[in-house]
Amino acid sequence: MKLAPMTDHTKPRPAFAPWDRRELPGLFSVEDSARRVGNYKWAEMRLFEVLGGWVATIPELDVKMVLGRHTYHHAWHAELWHKRLPELREMNPDRLTQPPNDEFVTFMNAIREPEAPELTIEKLVGVYRVLIPRFIAVYTYHLNGTSTITDAPTIRSLKFALQDEFDDWRDGEMLLQSLIDTPEKVERASRRQEALEKLYLASGGIAGPGSLGDDSAATGWERSVESTHA
Amino acid sequence: MKKMLPESELARDERFVRTKIEDRIFDPRGPKIAQRNTGPARMGVDRPAAGERSRSLMHGIFVGEIQALEGAGRTCYDFDDAEAPFQLKLDMARQCWDESRHCEISVKLGDHMGTEIGEYTESTFLFAAACNPDPVFRLCGVNRALEGLAIDVFKSMKDFGNESGDPILEFCEDWMLADEVTHVKMGSDWLRRLTETDPERRERALEFQRTVDAIFNLGGFRGEDDDNPVQLARDFRRLAGFTEEENDSLAELARRSTEEARQMAEMATAALDASAQNT
Numbered sequence: 478m479k480l481a482p483m484t485d486h487t488k489p490r491p492a493f494a495p496w497d498r499r500e501l502p503g504l505f506s507v508e509d510s511a512r513r514v515g516n517y518k519w520a521e522m523r524l525f526e527v528l529g530g531w532v533a534t535i536p537e538l539d540v541k542m543v544l545g546r547h548t549y550h551h552a553w554h555a556e557l558w559h560k561r562l563p564e565l566r567e568m569n570p571d572r573l574t575q576p577p578n579d580e581f582v583t584f585m586n587a588i589r590e591p592e593a594p595e596l597t598i599e600k601l602v603g604v605y606r607v608l609i610p611r612f613i614a615v616y617t618y619h620l621n622g623t624s625t626i627t628d629a630p631t632i633r634s635l636k637f638a639l640q641d642e643f644d645d646w647r648d649g650e651m652l653l654q655s656l657i658d659t660p661e662k663v664e665r666a667s668r669r670q671e672a673l674e675k676l677y678l679a680s681g682g683i684a685g686p687g688s689l690g691d692d693s694a695a696t697g698w699e700r701s702v703e704s705t706h707a
Numbered sequence: 708m709k710k711m712l713p714e715s716e717l718a719r720d721e722r723f724v725r726t727k728i729e730d731r732i733f734d735p736r737g738p739k740i741a742q743r744n745t746g747p748a749r750m751g752v753d754r755p756a757a758g759e760r761s762r763s764l765m766h767g768i769f770v771g772e773i774q775a776l777e778g779a780g781r782t783c784y785d786f787d788d789a790e791a792p793f794q795l796k797l798d799m800a801r802q803c804w805d806e807s808r809h810c811e812i813s814v815k816l817g818d819h820m821g822t823e824i825g826e827y828t829e830s831t832f833l834f835a836a837a838c839n840p841d842p843v844f845r846l847c848g849v850n851r852a853l854e855g856l857a858i859d860v861f862k863s864m865k866d867f868g869n870e871s872g873d874p875i876l877e878f879c880e881d882w883m884l885a886d887e888v889t890h891v892k893m894g895s896d897w898l899r900r901l902t903e904t905d906p907e908r909r910e911r912a913l914e915f916q917r918t919v920d921a922i923f924n925l926g927g928f929r930g931e932d933d934d935n936p937v938q939l940a941r942d943f944r945r946l947a948g949f950t951e952e953e954n955d956s957l958a959e960l961a962r963r964s965t966e967e968a969r970q971m972a973e974m975a976t977a978a979l980d981a982s983a984q985n986t
Contacts, residue, residue: 530784533777545807552800592708594718
């Protein structure tokens with residue numbers, strides 16, 4: 478028995494469903510994204526190395542175990558960025574795995590500096606009240622600004638990384654709130670945060686100046702359009 | 708923070724009491740205990756004080772997991788990219804996560820078995836092996852020797868859990884056993900890759916591994932006889948990449964260590980008897 482067709486399968490449908498509002502333009506060119514991704518990788522590497530190194534120096538058992546887990550999260554982010562770089566035309570990932578400037582190196586060295594067993598608060602403040610909130614900010618800026626069509630692989634990695642960053646931020650902040658139980662410890666945490674914030678400010682951010690945007694500069698899309706019409 | 712943290716600076720809270728492994732093995736009370744003929748030393752539910760022995764071993768596993776976590780973490784930090792490639796550090800970071808999870812499992816198992824944290828002493832020999840300035844030596848000492856020992860210990864504890872009708876102990880030991888196979892393979896893979904063009908370095912690293920293996924055979928702690936509390940887990944070692952030759956060599960080493968322990972116990976017992984007669 479031959480069945481009559483129920484639908485007209487040759488009827489054209491729009492390539493993008495009405496609910497798919499993604500657009501082409503984005504803030505970043507291929508080179509812009511690659512440069513930022515290289516900065517992200519460098520910072521995530523320095524972070525996972527110090528989290529791993531701190532475990533043996535921290536006497537609090539619950540903090541040890543949390544840092545062990547977080548070490549892997551940031552190492553995995555570094556691996557995501559390592560794999561993304563060749564896809565952004567950087568065949569030698571090490572070349573772009575760089576800090577944005579010397580000031581950011583100074584900042585990361587300050588983050589990694591505390592060693593003594595009585596400095597758990599200083600260690601955690603640096604990571605969970607200064608650095609990881611900055612990762613959240615710069616990743617969110619990149620996620621919101623890049624082309625949702627052409628840079629979709631970066632967006633996917635940013636979303637995975639951001640989920641870890643939010644979870645780790647919460648873990649670290651809760652540990653800090655449980656450790657800071659005297660006014661003197663509040664002052665220690667504040668002093669540490671203030672000193673690191675100033676160093677971070679001097680660097681311009683994880684991706685250097687423009688980490689969270691620069692209104693005066695043309696975006697990657699704008700540069701691309703201008704060069705096409707030139 | 709400096710590179711290469713010494714064993715003496717390992718951070719602990721006040722519950723932990725540190726001892727040296729040789730103090731435990733050469734404890735002069737050992738011969739007195741050996742005089743009691745309580746049958747085979749192999750872990751078994753019908754053994755005297757089986758519960759106490761399993762709790763003691765579980766606490767030993769717990770402090771070992773902390774040190775394994777700390778050792779893997781230091782390897783992430785102590786070396787630059789030329790000394791330890793990025794991919795090696797990724798594997799060490801993954802090991803940090805695994806060992807952190809093992810710490811969590813061990814704490815829960817300790818609760819399950821009625822053990823307090825710090826109820827037994829801690830020997831920091833595992834971390835000492837992880838302090839070696841050569842990353843290849845660290846991988847041989849920790850990932851091949853000590854994680855290999857962990858395979859043996861977890862298999863023995865898993866069997867004990869099965870024999871004693873404790874599904875929680877059996878379940879947890881089996882999950883940790885799976886991870887240890889991965890860690891040993893990491894060690895084997897990186898040993899091969901980092902010493903591909905340096906056979907002398909490979910041989911020195913393997914010698915370090917044999918030294919670590921020998922220390923944990925002291926007193927007959929591990930072997931294939933009923934005199935050994937922990938049994939060599941050949942099948943799982945094979946899965947982890949140890950050759951039959953390596954397993955045979957380890958078994959022979961264990962037999963010699965067990966015999967040496969028996970002779971030392973006999974000599975110490977004779978000395979005790981002679982001393983008692985003279986008084």
